[in-house]
Amino acid sequence: MTKTHNSDAMQKLLEIMQQLRAPDTGCPWDQQQTWSSLFPFTLEEVHEVGAAIDNNDPAELCDELGDLLFQIVFYCEIAKEQGHFEFDTVAETISNKMIRRHPHVFTDKKYNSEAEQKADWETIKQQEREQKRPGSDDNYFADILQSQPALMRSVKLKKRAARFGFDWHEWQQVVEKVREELNEVVDCVSLNEGEERIEEEVGDLLLSVANLAHQLKVPPENALRKANNKFERRVNRLRQILEIDGESSNYSDEALDIAWQTVKSEEKELL
Structure with a gap:
């Protein structure tokens, strides 16, 4: 396999993008696209x-990283x-940021411990945030944007709150919180308190589970993605066992449960 110098390969990709966006000769679809x-x-x-990483497939990962x-x-x-x-601005910006955040690598600065390094990392990030969003002291979480995945954001909110000591100190305490929130969901449903209240309590439950993770x-976003993949795999196998065609529902709960347990047993045998 012939290796292409990084700068040559990157320049080729930038030129391809310019051609795709060219007003007169480019691709109509590419021309119409916006950030949004x-x-x-x-x-x-x-x-x-993420799927390529879950599959531990280097060739697939290479392809997806290209996309x-x-x-x-x-x-x-x-x-x-x-x-x-432009692209060079983005590359230069992230290069400067990495150098700035790793003074122990790119300067003579030394840390006595990993904890000291982590504390300095957070200090540097805080300084960057203050430069980006001056006057945002009224919202301690202003830079943790609403647009990111909710599970990911919940962990970031928790980590930020932990900086001034608002955090659980033992995982067992969080388990009790999960149980408490689950009971509140059950009570809310039992009392028929309405969709909005149930949604609120389910949200509290999900937040506590994210905190436990x-x-x-355990990164909750990764854990849920892998759980989704496992569920998909198991249900496909269950359909094979029961020879389910299309969306036929002529199967008893007992038959479905037996097939489900069979699938789980098959997986254990492969471990």
Whole structure:
């Protein structure tokens, strides 16, 4: 396999993007795209990267990372056309940020412990936030944007609150909180308190579960994605066992449960 120098490969990709967006000779679809219209595709590409990692497939991961890189180049080309910034600006900005956040690597600064390094990392990030959003002291979480996945945001909110001591100290305490929130959901449903109240209590339950995951050092977004994949795999196998065609529902709960347990047993035998 012939290796292409990084700068040559990157330049080729940037030129391809320019051709796709060219007003007279480019692709009509690419010409019509905006930052907003691209965003759903970007999220899809991120999840496909996650799927490649879950499958432990290097070739697939390489392909999906290329798709994700193309999305970044796309955003940069639109920004360049509008006179905002270009790809080199993005690359230079992140390079400067990484150098700034790793003084122990790029300067003579030394840390006595990992905890000291982490504390300095957070200090540097806080300084960056204050420069980005001056006067936002009224909202301690102003830079943790609403647009990111809710599970991911819940962990970031928790980590930020933990900086001034508002945090659980033992995972067992969070387990009790999960049970408490689950009981409140059950009570709310039993008392028929309405959809809004049930939604509120379910939200509290999900937040406590996300907190438990973080306390156990489990990224909840990753955990849920893998659980979704496992459920999909198991249900497909269940359909094979029962020879379900289409969406036929002529199966008893007992038959479905037996098939489900069979699927789980098969998986255990493969471990």
